[in-house]
Amino acid sequence: MKKRIVRIKDIAEKAQTSKGTVDRVLHNRGRVADDVRERILSIIKELNYEPNFIAQSLKSQRTYNLAVLIPDPDADSYWEAPKIGLEKAEKELRQYGVYISLFIFNSHEEQSFIAKAREVSKEHPDGLLIAPVFYKEALPFFEEWASLNIPYVLFNTQIEHVNPLCYIGQDSYRSGSLAAKILSFGLQSPGTVLVAHVNEDISNSAHLITKEAGFRDYFESDKHDSKFKIISKEINFPDGETLDDQLDAILTEEPQLKAIYVTNSKAFEVASYLEKKALKHIKLVGYDLLTPNLNYLEKEIINFLINQNPLGQGYWGIHQLANFLVFKKDIQPIKFLPLDIITKENLDYYLDPQ
Amino acid sequence: MKKRIVRIKDIAEKAQTSKGTVDRVLHNRGRVADDVRERILSIIKELNYEPNFIAQSLKSQRTYNLAVLIPDPDADSYWEAPKIGLEKAEKELRQYGVYISLFIFNSHEEQSFIAKAREVSKEHPDGLLIAPVFYKEALPFFEEWASLNIPYVLFNTQIEHVNPLCYIGQDSYRSGSLAAKILSFGLQSPGTVLVAHVNEDISNSAHLITKEAGFRDYFESDKHDSKFKIISKEINFPDGETLDDQLDAILTEEPQLKAIYVTNSKAFEVASYLEKKALKHIKLVGYDLLTPNLNYLEKEIINFLINQNPLGQGYWGIHQLANFLVFKKDIQPIKFLPLDIITKENLDYYLDPQ
DNA sequence: TTCAAAAAAGTGTTCGAGCACACAGATAAA
DNA sequence: TTTATCTGTGTGCTCGAACACTTTTTTGAA
Incomplete structure (x- = not known):
C-alpha cells in the first residue's frame, strides 16, 4: 500500500555515486561517464x-507571468465567466508562482485588439x-508570438493553420448535431426548423458555420427522410432595437415553423419575441447560461441550453498553460469541453461548477 | 501584480523577534509573552x-491512510467507475502523502459487508x-467510526440521520424530475409512462423511491393536466433469465405505453426487450454509462442516459477527505454532482472526464 | 614521469515551515 | 547563597531537489 517514495539520494546510493551526478543525468547538465549514466538511467x-x-517547486521559486487577451466583460457579459474561471485557476496556482495579467480589448473595435496584442x-x-x-x-500576432517563443492557448474560437499549444472549447460540429438531436426528439409532426445567427458577423465566425453544418447534417441523415425543412437566417439589429420585424417576416413566410436553433448566446432575444407573441408551440434551443437566457429557461420558453462552459474555458486555459510551463506535462493540442445539456431541472449544478 | 510572499521570517523581523516565537504564536505551542503575541498577531x-x-507539506511528510469500502466491481461493473475515480485521485494526492486501502465486499451478502467494515x-x-x-x-458502524474519530464520506446513496463529513452524489428527487422533463419533451400524445425498478431491493434503496417521487411530481404538476398515466413496477429476475415475460404482461395491461424510466443502471435490460420486439416508438431513459447501455444509446433505443458520474463520485470522495485532512479546508456537508444528460452526440466527453 | 587542463564526481547551501533542543533570565525553594 | 524549576526566546536541523562550488580522477602532451 505505501510505496516508499524514491529520492535522488536513493538512486545515488544504489548506483554508488552522489546525488550531484544523478542530478546531472536527470537534467542533462554537465558531463557524466557513459557507464555511470547508463547505470543511473536504468535504476x-x-x-x-x-x-x-x-520539493521542486519549493526550491525553484520561479514565477510564471501569464497574459490573457479577452474582450471586455463589461461590454458583453458572456466574457464574465471566462474571467471568473481564470481567476479561480490563478488562485489555485499562485503557490506555484503563477501570475496573470489581463489585457482587455473592445470586442467591436479591431484597433483595440491590435493595440492590446502589441x-x-x-x-x-x-x-x-x-x-x-x-x-x-x-494571424500576424500568432507568428510573432511563435517567434518570441511565447506558448499560446486559444479558447472559445477554433482557428485552423496556426500552431497553438492547445485549443480549448467545443466541437462546433457536434454541438450543432446535438442541438438537432434534442429538437428532433421533441418534434413529432413535420414542419420548418430555423437556424438563427443573431447579431454575429458570420464571415469572421467560422464556428457558427460549422455548428449549422452539424445541425443540418443531422436532419438530412437518412432516418429523418426530409420530414423537416431547415432554413437559416442571419438576424442583425442595432442596440436598443429588436428582431421582431425580422421574425415576423420569417413566420409569414414559414407558417409551419416548429423550432428555432440560435447558434450563439442570444437565444433570449428570440425568446422575448416568442413570449410576446405567445408562440408556445415553437421549441427553442440556444447556448450559454447568461442571466436573460436563464430567465426564459425557467419559464420554459427556451427549452434547452447547451452550455459552452465559458468559465471552464478560462479555468482550463490557464491550467493548460501551467501544466505545460510549471508541471512540464505533455499537452493534447485539443481539449474539447463537454457539451452539457441544460434545462430548468439541472441548471443549478452548472452555475457554479466544482 | 506580483505580491511579495510573506514568510515567517519576515514577520519575525518586523516584530523584532525570532521565527521560533512566531511559530509558537501560529500554532499555540509553548508560551509567549502577551505583548509579543499581540504584536505578532497584528503583524x-x-x-x-x-x-x-x-513548504509545509514538504516538511511535514505525514501520510494519510484512507480506507474505501465499496462493492466488488467484478460482480457489478457499475463499481468500476468509482474505483477508477478514486485511483485517479490517489495518484494526484500521493505527493501529499495520501494512500488508499480498498475494502471490497460482495454486494449481495450483508455478512461480507459487515466483515469488511470490521x-x-x-x-x-x-x-x-x-x-x-x-x-x-x-448504521452501527457509523457510530463506531464516529467514536473512533474517523471521518467518513458517503457516496452514491444518501442516508439521513448520520453525520458524515460529507455526502457525494446526486439529488435523487431532481434526478427523477429531470428524467420526467426529458420524456415529457419527447411525448406529444397522451399515454402511459412506466417507472421501472429493475433488480433492486426497494426496501433498502430509499434513493430510488425519491427518484420516483421526483418523476411523478413533475408529471402531476399543473401544466400536464393528467395527459399521462404513470405506473410503477418492480421487475426482478434471476441471473441468466430475462424480463421479457414481465414486460409482456405490462404491455398487455397498458397497450398505450409510450415511455419507460428505469431508475438504476439496468436500462439495457429493458432496451434489449424493446429491440427484440421492435418497439421503436417507446421512449427510454435510464442511468449510467455502462457498456451495454452505451450500445443501446448508440442505436437510439435508449434515448437519453442520465450520468450519475460514478467516476466523479470516487474522485471527489477522496478529494473531499484530502481537503479536510491534508488541506484543512472546510467541507460542505453535501456535494451534489451535476445531472448530466447524455445522448449519442455528446457521450464522448463524459466517458473519460478531465 | 610530470603536470596542467579537462572531465567526472562529490559537497554544501538554499527554498519556507516545523519542531527539537539549547539557553537565558526570573522566581522559588532549600 | 545555592540549586531547582518555570518562562520565554533563539538556534539549527530537516524535508527533496536544484545548482553553484570544490575536489578528485583521468587524459595527453612535453
Missing part, C-alpha cells in the same frame, strides 16, 4: 522515480491565453 | 500572512469513503 526506470514535485508582445509573458475573436487581425 | 494580520503550503475499524484509517448500500447493516 531510475527500475525504481520508477518521479521527482518530488513539492502590449502583450511588449510584456513578454511566459504564456498567453487568447480568445481570438478577430480572426484576421490575430 | 500577521497586517501583512496578510498565509503559510506556504508547499476490518476497516481495525485498520484505524485517517479517513473513510464508503458506499453504504446496506443501509441497516451500516
Whole structure:
C-alpha cells in the first residue's frame, strides 16, 4: 500500500555515486561517464522515480507571468465567466508562482485588439491565453508570438493553420448535431426548423458555420427522410432595437415553423419575441447560461441550453498553460469541453461548477 | 501584480523577534509573552500572512491512510467507475502523502459487508469513503467510526440521520424530475409512462423511491393536466433469465405505453426487450454509462442516459477527505454532482472526464 | 614521469515551515 | 547563597531537489 517514495539520494546510493551526478543525468547538465549514466538511467526506470514535485517547486521559486487577451466583460457579459474561471485557476496556482495579467480589448473595435496584442508582445509573458475573436487581425500576432517563443492557448474560437499549444472549447460540429438531436426528439409532426445567427458577423465566425453544418447534417441523415425543412437566417439589429420585424417576416413566410436553433448566446432575444407573441408551440434551443437566457429557461420558453462552459474555458486555459510551463506535462493540442445539456431541472449544478 | 510572499521570517523581523516565537504564536505551542503575541498577531494580520503550503507539506511528510469500502466491481461493473475515480485521485494526492486501502465486499451478502467494515475499524484509517448500500447493516458502524474519530464520506446513496463529513452524489428527487422533463419533451400524445425498478431491493434503496417521487411530481404538476398515466413496477429476475415475460404482461395491461424510466443502471435490460420486439416508438431513459447501455444509446433505443458520474463520485470522495485532512479546508456537508444528460452526440466527453 | 587542463564526481547551501533542543533570565525553594 | 524549576526566546536541523562550488580522477602532451 505505501510505496516508499524514491529520492535522488536513493538512486545515488544504489548506483554508488552522489546525488550531484544523478542530478546531472536527470537534467542533462554537465558531463557524466557513459557507464555511470547508463547505470543511473536504468535504476531510475527500475525504481520508477518521479521527482518530488513539492520539493521542486519549493526550491525553484520561479514565477510564471501569464497574459490573457479577452474582450471586455463589461461590454458583453458572456466574457464574465471566462474571467471568473481564470481567476479561480490563478488562485489555485499562485503557490506555484503563477501570475496573470489581463489585457482587455473592445470586442467591436479591431484597433483595440491590435493595440492590446502589441502590449502583450511588449510584456513578454511566459504564456498567453487568447480568445481570438478577430480572426484576421490575430494571424500576424500568432507568428510573432511563435517567434518570441511565447506558448499560446486559444479558447472559445477554433482557428485552423496556426500552431497553438492547445485549443480549448467545443466541437462546433457536434454541438450543432446535438442541438438537432434534442429538437428532433421533441418534434413529432413535420414542419420548418430555423437556424438563427443573431447579431454575429458570420464571415469572421467560422464556428457558427460549422455548428449549422452539424445541425443540418443531422436532419438530412437518412432516418429523418426530409420530414423537416431547415432554413437559416442571419438576424442583425442595432442596440436598443429588436428582431421582431425580422421574425415576423420569417413566420409569414414559414407558417409551419416548429423550432428555432440560435447558434450563439442570444437565444433570449428570440425568446422575448416568442413570449410576446405567445408562440408556445415553437421549441427553442440556444447556448450559454447568461442571466436573460436563464430567465426564459425557467419559464420554459427556451427549452434547452447547451452550455459552452465559458468559465471552464478560462479555468482550463490557464491550467493548460501551467501544466505545460510549471508541471512540464505533455499537452493534447485539443481539449474539447463537454457539451452539457441544460434545462430548468439541472441548471443549478452548472452555475457554479466544482 | 506580483505580491511579495510573506514568510515567517519576515514577520519575525518586523516584530523584532525570532521565527521560533512566531511559530509558537501560529500554532499555540509553548508560551509567549502577551505583548509579543499581540504584536505578532497584528503583524500577521497586517501583512496578510498565509503559510506556504508547499513548504509545509514538504516538511511535514505525514501520510494519510484512507480506507474505501465499496462493492466488488467484478460482480457489478457499475463499481468500476468509482474505483477508477478514486485511483485517479490517489495518484494526484500521493505527493501529499495520501494512500488508499480498498475494502471490497460482495454486494449481495450483508455478512461480507459487515466483515469488511470490521476490518476497516481495525485498520484505524485517517479517513473513510464508503458506499453504504446496506443501509441497516451500516448504521452501527457509523457510530463506531464516529467514536473512533474517523471521518467518513458517503457516496452514491444518501442516508439521513448520520453525520458524515460529507455526502457525494446526486439529488435523487431532481434526478427523477429531470428524467420526467426529458420524456415529457419527447411525448406529444397522451399515454402511459412506466417507472421501472429493475433488480433492486426497494426496501433498502430509499434513493430510488425519491427518484420516483421526483418523476411523478413533475408529471402531476399543473401544466400536464393528467395527459399521462404513470405506473410503477418492480421487475426482478434471476441471473441468466430475462424480463421479457414481465414486460409482456405490462404491455398487455397498458397497450398505450409510450415511455419507460428505469431508475438504476439496468436500462439495457429493458432496451434489449424493446429491440427484440421492435418497439421503436417507446421512449427510454435510464442511468449510467455502462457498456451495454452505451450500445443501446448508440442505436437510439435508449434515448437519453442520465450520468450519475460514478467516476466523479470516487474522485471527489477522496478529494473531499484530502481537503479536510491534508488541506484543512472546510467541507460542505453535501456535494451534489451535476445531472448530466447524455445522448449519442455528446457521450464522448463524459466517458473519460478531465 | 610530470603536470596542467579537462572531465567526472562529490559537497554544501538554499527554498519556507516545523519542531527539537539549547539557553537565558526570573522566581522559588532549600 | 545555592540549586531547582518555570518562562520565554533563539538556534539549527530537516524535508527533496536544484545548482553553484570544490575536489578528485583521468587524459595527453612535453
